Amino acid sequence: MSFSLTPTHENAVGSRFCWFVPTRMPKRTIMGSSAHPTNDLNEVFTDNIIMENKITSIVSRPWNDLPMDLVESLLPHLSSVDALRFFTVCKSWNLASDSIQKAKTWPWLMYQEKSDGTCKLLDPLNGKEYTTSVGLPSSVFPIRMLCSKDGWVIVLDAAKAMFMVNPLNEDAVELPPLEGFDENFCGITFTSTPTSPDCVVLAFCADINGDIFFYKWHSEDEDWTFICDDESPPMHTASKTNPVFFQGEFYCLAETGELGIFNPVDKTWRMLHKLRPVYLEDEVPSPGIEDCYLLELDGNLISVFKCNYSNNDVRIIKLDTEKMEWIPVKDLAGWTLFLDPTGSFAKPSPHKNWSNKIFFTAFCSSKIKTCATYCMESKRYDIHFCDTKKPLDCVWLEPKLIRKRLMNAPC
Template sequence: MMLDISCKVQFPAGFGRQPWLIKIEEKKQTWTFINPINGTVEEQTIPEMQGKKCFGCFGEWVILVDELTTECFFLSLISFSKVHLPPFLLGTQELGKFSFTSSPTSPDCITTFVPFGEDFVLLSRRHDKEWTKMAITDCISKVVRPITGENIIYNGRLFILSISEGALVFDVAALVDGHIMETISEHPYHLYQSNTPRQAKYFVESCNGLYLVRVHLYHEAQHVTHIEVYQLCEPSEEEDLNQDIITWDYVSGIGDQAFFLSRMHGVSLCAKEFGVEPNCIYLIRPYSDGERLYKYSLDDKTFSFNVILPEDKCNYEGNLFWTTIPASGMQAVELETAPPDVVELNKDIAISDEKPESNQISRPWADLPIELVESLFQCLSLVDCVRVSTVCKTWSLTSQFIPGENAWPWLMHSPNIDDGLCKFFDPISGAEHTREIEALSATEQLVFHASRDGWVIISEGNDIFILNPLTEDVIDVPALSVWNYDCISFTGMPTTPDCRVFAFYFRPDDEEVKIYSWGPGQETWTETVPHIDTPFSGTMNNPVLFDGEFYCLDRRGQLGVFNPDNMSGGFFLNQNQYIKARCLIMHMHVVPC
């Protein structure tokens, strides 16, 4: 390796004060800088970067490869100095990821490259003239599936992820000396059961340890649906450091850190230092409308996103990379304005502990005129109306004044499995409410299946219960004899004797459908095998009850109909032509104007 000082580049205003996105394309002479906070996009002309392929951005350093000359080097975004690596041939090695043990300027720095789907690793030490190729064929056979190229060097060990999510872990110093000292990292338990196997995985090194982030993607569109975070279980001093199996633990949060993930790597930052929200994951993913920036809050397990590059401005030849340079290391232009999401408190405002004297005499809330209480109900949300009606006995008699007209459905969400917190979101007004419900304090993942008349049917593992989230009343339902039922719903108020709960099981060979029913007072479920006219491949969508009948949709577009009052009757409404499109069925209630 050798150092080569080049000219500096004028960076956009505010660069280095917060995480930025950069994009380097081989066929362009410019770098694209994207401010994710205000969405501004700027390009800087850098002729010497033409023909360079970027393999990653690590703090102030980017790794670049010249396609024509095979030149490979680190480039500092602070000093614009180069640290050269051995010549690097693209082609079959075009897909993969670099990692390194320490600062590229350190004499002890070791750089590795892991190509996707191959059975070798490339290594280079300081001053090496060529890459050392180390075969790991025998090691890959232990994890059954090929390696993905996702890798990271952590505490002197190279972690390489396989498609099966098991990881090979190598001692880097031993690899450089030609010795293979490896252990196996088992794949983490799937807390979230996804219907589609498409996932993206990232290693992230944080001040708290090494993390594995699993991003669930929906079908071909690859819309982000869920994110899970796992932390490496480090052995204690009493344990053997050379243990055969390395394990991962699911974690519900990352504390005061924030993870920034792009398509090729991830980085952890102190949220306070960079002015971003802590305990969040910021993820860049392409979608049909352009490049999306997702924000996933680990506090309440909610997503938000915005399109930072519209589809008409996207050029997918280059990858987007996060660059996170501490402000102390940059000689950048001072910010003209503060980021819009940062609010500085007025220091001139003094807060006094002295309470103002009051000669007023307090009166009980029950003395408030009932006409005024009734008018208040018209200005409150549904959840607040319920809360107000519980203030006193007199106010509870006004529950009939709770507005029912134009009552929109609310979204219900339980972020964590152990704290019992439940969030309610009004998609029309954007209002949010949080309640602590004892029944939702669980030990396993909760699945909300269907709702009706203010009640929600929920499963926790094999346990099933029906909950009224406002009154917190719970009705227990017996466990099913089959755990892998496809969908479940109920007919009405579970407090009434004529309510029925139905669970549907579709066999994989499409030749049989089983329907399980239960009602109040019954100790077990009743199993029914209805008549089948044609093979039916049921989906995971819960059935819709309409005019006393359940409607189910199969994967080929057929519509299944089941009448709960006629258990021995037929099930399917045949179609002569399949619907070759993604479909959903819903019960739409139209209110006339």
């Protein structure tokens, strides 16, 4: 309710003031001398109380009474942390549409700073840092982060036990022991969230001869299934980047730009022989000279090759599935890339200042190895979004705005 000071005589000297309370009281006329003034005042007070209750009910309108189109329009403008709290306000907000839910999920850089069961989450866009519990006891730390996807991270503890954890809600799924995979390990990924009944985890390995073999685990399996075909084509230069689950199959990248595909249904492995490699056999850089990344961008597979020496050149190529060849990409067209061998993501740029930028978790120079951002337009590394003391064992975590069932939340 609002109040206004109104002078009784606008220009009078020493005029008095009074509080004026606007109401919608009906006009009452006392007809005849039989009307009792006390009863009339009581009716006026009663009307005032009723009006105040109506105004109070309007001012304290419940959250779930707000128009949902207005509520959903707010979500894309919230920070990731506030967006995670958004769905706990009330049950109506908890049911906000999935399209809005996915509108703003920027990857965070996740790394462990102490061996106490917690990890740090760094938002690279605004530099804010948060602390979260991974959902595992501190006795399993330190851990090695192997893969990140859909808000989940596959970690390996000091005792070689493997877990799938969600750092935002502290859920954890323990995987069966995978003995002896460390020597030939190339990458690991999964098809869907571990809580889904159709989740499949695939570990990708290659020996010194380039022979490929896999370990497959389904959510209902008690142990890993070893898959190896002696007649399958070799991949002599398998990169250390995780496979990408794309259109129902697992795509594995070689350092030369070759692609191998594993079909989890018929358990077959094949190489795309029609695909011309980025490098010929006599042009392949020595191991460690380049970092290779494979990811999906707007329905297409792209690869990023970054030289670790000289001028740290960056090349981006896109797979043309019709011509079966790699096509150079000069402009990201409003996208931002977040790259790491454990998991890479492509997101529409939140602002033109972030368009055509690539966030790397590993940047090598003559003195340091740290995180950096590469600008496609200026062709240089111009932003260091975290200090050089950060542990190098890190992953990009894509926060998912998970809607949990609210039992005791407001309606």
